[in-house]
Amino acid sequence: xxxxxxxxxxxxxxxxxxxxxxxxxxxxxxxxxxxxxxxxxxxxxxxxxxxxxxxxxxxxxxxxxxxxxxxxxxxxxxxxxxxxxxxxxxxxxxxxxxxxxxxxxxxxxxxxxxxxxxxxxxxxxxxxxxxxxxxxxxxxxxxxxxxxxxxxxxxxxxxxxxxxxxxxxxxxxxxxxxxxxxxxxxxxxxxxxxxxxxxxxxxxxxxxxxxxxxxxxxxxxxxxxxxxxxxxxxxxxxxxxxxxxxxxxxxxxxxxxxxxxxxxxxxxxxxxxxxxxxxxxxxxxxxxxxxxxxxxxxxxxxxxxxxxxxxxxxxxxxxxxxxxxxxxxxxxxxxxxxxxxxxxxxxxxxxxxxxxxxxxxxxxxxxxxxxxxxxxxxxxxxxxxxxxxxxxxxxxxxx
Numbered sequence: 001x002x003x004x005x006x007x008x009x010x011x012x013x014x015x016x017x018x019x020x021x022x023x024x025x026x027x028x029x030x031x032x033x034x035x036x037x038x039x040x041x042x043x044x045x046x047x048x049x050x051x052x053x054x055x056x057x058x059x060x061x062x063x064x065x066x067x068x069x070x071x072x073x074x075x076x077x078x079x080x081x082x083x084x085x086x087x088x089x090x091x092x093x094x095x096x097x098x099x100x101x102x103x104x105x106x107x108x109x110x111x112x113x114x115x116x117x118x119x120x121x122x123x124x125x126x127x128x129x130x131x132x133x134x135x136x137x138x139x140x141x142x143x144x145x146x147x148x149x150x151x152x153x154x155x156x157x158x159x160x161x162x163x164x165x166x167x168x169x170x171x172x173x174x175x176x177x178x179x180x181x182x183x184x185x186x187x188x189x190x191x192x193x194x195x196x197x198x199x200x201x202x203x204x205x206x207x208x209x210x211x212x213x214x215x216x217x218x219x220x221x222x223x224x225x226x227x228x229x230x231x232x233x234x235x236x237x238x239x240x241x242x243x244x245x246x247x248x249x250x251x252x253x254x255x256x257x258x259x260x261x262x263x264x265x266x267x268x269x270x271x272x273x274x275x276x277x278x279x280x281x282x283x284x285x286x287x288x289x290x291x292x293x294x295x296x297x298x299x300x301x302x303x304x305x306x307x308x309x310x311x312x313x314x315x316x317x318x319x320x321x322x323x324x325x326x327x328x329x330x331x332x333x334x335x336x337x338x339x340x341x342x343x344x345x346x347x348x349x350x351x352x353x354x355x356x357x358x359x360x361x362x363x364x365x366x367x368x369x370x371x372x373x374x375x376x377x378x379x380x381x382x383x384x385x386x387x388x389x390x391x392x393x394x395x396x397x398x399x
Contacts (some may be wrong), residue, residue, distance in 0.1 A: 005035040005110040006101070010117035012065070013041045014055040017258055017279070018226040019305050023135060023201060024114055027336050028059060030379045034386075035110065038102060040121075042068060042092055046277060066097050078266035085382060086118070086164040087157075088138075100134040100137075110386065116172060123175045129389045132176040135201075137186040145231065145299035145357040177389045180382070183326040197381055200326070201305050202265045202375035207312035208366060210284055217289035220275070221247075221348055222288060223296075224306040227276075228259035231300030235320075236264060239296050239344075246345035248352055249273070249322045251291065256283045261304070284313055291351050292316045297323040298345065308373050311335065311365035316358050326372075327361070334368045336359065 013024035046067045065328040073091050080090025101121050111122040111130045119132050146158030173179050178200045181187050187198045224234040244253050268274040293310040297320045310317050317335040324337045333336040338344045
């Protein structure tokens with residue numbers, strides 16, 4: 001009989017905009033092949049896009065959605081200031097969601113939480129196989145980011161949250177059967193190989209054969225990512241302040257991603273070399289046509305989905321060592337790993353003058369993704385671990 005899996009998401013997984021939604025979109029596509037899925041999702045706002053219902057119907061998943069207004073989240077976050085748990089765990093923790101899960105949990109064979117935001121809802125159910133797709137250690141991210149971000153608001157938040165997050169993440173590892181992380185260094189940090197498992201993000205294999213280009217973007221270097229995510233904002237500002245004025249004046253810096261902040265928009269209004277697109281239906285034509293895709297991450301953690309996608313397209317990627325490490329590629333073989341602003345500028349100028357010189361890296365990058373980072377590869381790894389835990393539970397129940 002088909003096993004029933006309860007899948008928890010802190011945000012609606014469709015449309016797949018942003019790293020966590022994209023990840024959950026693919027996880028649901030994978031898991032629905034093997035298990036009968038019931039999705040419980042918190043929704044920011046009261047409107048549910050029609051496309052979500054089509055997505056759920058195609059995958060044959062049932063769902064219970066909990067729309068919440070912004071004020072509901074803010075009140076939870078404020079109350080969370082006076083608790084020991086992380087603010088963002090409290091931000092997404094609602095009594096009506098917990099009550100619903102308590103009522104239905106015994107109907108399911110597998111509990112699958114995504115991010116620490118949903119972990120609390122099922123942490124106490126010790127009689128069920130439990131999995132947490134944590135993705136990143138936000139604690140490690142915050143400890144690093146508080147030293148580098150220029151935002152005073154975020155520096156304060158990082159300082160408050162980091163110790164709470166580290167305590168909570170360790171608690172998650174104790175109470176879940178398996179915790180999945182995308183960064184092998186974070187797996188090593190927690191030093192629990194039986195429970196903490198490395199499974200990286202994947203990419204859509206269709207990108208490997210994408211071939212649309214436009215001459216409109218040939219003199220652009222592109223940053224690609226959701227632009228209400230603070231590490232992406234930090235990276236864009238860093239490039240503008242430290243690199244842009246050092247590269248050929250014919251080269252523009254294009255920021256492609258939803259929800260750009262006002263501060264970046266103001267810079268683009270004053271500096272004609274900074275182009276901000278906002279959300280784009282097909283961003284891949286911009287990436288594929290550009291001189292290079294840059295990922296000069298100064299803060300943040302885990303694998304940048306957008307870097308993997310750019311590599312799958314066969315783009316030349318210039319990446320910081322922080323962003324490159326979880327991917328595991330080699331400098332001048334799969335991408336260019338550069339942290340120094342002068343060196344980044346020199347590479348970009350050289351690429352403009354002699355674009356054929358690094359053409360081999362584009363092909364290597366695409367092959368590297370094909371061999372290591374497609375979702376079909378990640379699917380086999382994920383299902384293997386789930387089935388191993390299920391078999392252990394069944395063995396115990398029949399012993």
